Amino acid sequence: MRALIVLVVLMCATCRVAFCFVDGLLPNGNFELAPKPSDLNGTVVLKHTAIPEWETSGFVEYIKAGQKQGDMLLVVPEGAAAVRLGNEASIKQRMPVTKGMYYSLTFSAARTCAQEETLNVSVAPDFGVLPMQTLYSSNGWDSYSWAFQAEVPVAEIVIHNPGVSEDPACGPLIDSVAIRALYPPRLTKLNILKNGGFEEGPYIFPNTSWGVLIPPNIEDDHSPLPGWMVESLKAVKYLDSDHFSVPQGKRAIELVAGKESAIAQVARTIPGKTYDLFFAVGDASNSCEGSMIVEAFAGRDTIKVPYESKGKGGYKRAVLRFMATTTRTRVMFYSTFYTMRSDDFSSLCGPVVDDVKLLSLRIPRRM
Ligand SMILES: *[C@@H]1O[C@H](CO)[C@@H](O)[C@H](O)[C@H]1NC(C)=O
């Protein structure tokens, strides 16, 4: 009897843990489970609970791949269905989480008619307003990430279109919503920067080949890229080695918007001590060609690293040696130039940064 209770408790504990830490699509996160035909009028969703697993509000449309809007063919990246959020519309789903843990959400979205669209992603009390005005992939879809810390055991995930456009049917398409638990990386003896290889970060859909955007104005305590901040106006792109050339490990960062796309981290340093900032600069093998320059900063010191990209992958290593002047040194990277992909001329791209290490220089002992 006692053994049975222990077993049941254990099973519940493991299934809860398994459920909470599973990385991937939310239930019906790709909207493949369709509303009943009686809950639709054309594409318009008539009931709040019509889309299985989701609750909607406002003007929400259920869009099938191949559908046309005017003369534009609507493409759906994953499976055959997506939703469109009209003015002030939202989709919502509750899911069990572990209080205190950090999670990142990844979703794919595409603009339709409105020029400037934003999405408000929230898990109360946190929210983030993600700009969608720039295109980074040629088919119009990009994946966005956003992170939150769970304050209650059930997260109410809301994606809301705050826009008020003249045509109520304008508004972004959403497909594939996924979640991933984040494990804040720790400092090691080998690196006084956290997550220097960018291995810890948001979920990347295995079937998408356009990476995930880390949106601008991200503070380090709620970053989908643990340890790093995106302080610039534009996003940086998170890449995986399944679809891109990556200098080290399985993940890296692409600086996609020139000086408007920067990542930074503040490290604890000892004034008067000399440090080396090591990093790799390359290209993602995504037809991003030309002369590139990555500028690295450590406090007031800086280095410009030129890189000639043929768009076919490859990288070089660089180092910035500096003497710390304060107890906190800000390390930052951006790309000097904007670059466009040579295969479509509409999507921004740029140099890749990876394998960032900050080490204090050991002064050889005097003989
Ligand atoms: C469906 O939409 C059409 C056109 O917008 C409207 O005339 C009709 O009343 C709607 N039907 C229902 C059941 O809401």
Ligand SMILES: *[C@@H]1O[C@H](CO)[C@@H](O)[C@H](O)[C@H]1NC(C)=O
């Ligand atoms: C975003 O959504 C949250 C939660 O609904 C809300 O509190 C916040 O005011 C919204 N922010 C904007 C700018 O719309």
Ligand SMILES: *[C@@H]1O[C@H](CO)[C@@H](O)[C@H](O)[C@H]1NC(C)=O
């Ligand atoms: C990803 O693509 C593969 C091959 O095209 C397909 O078999 C698989 O079902 C896709 N996975 C998802 C989650 O769509």
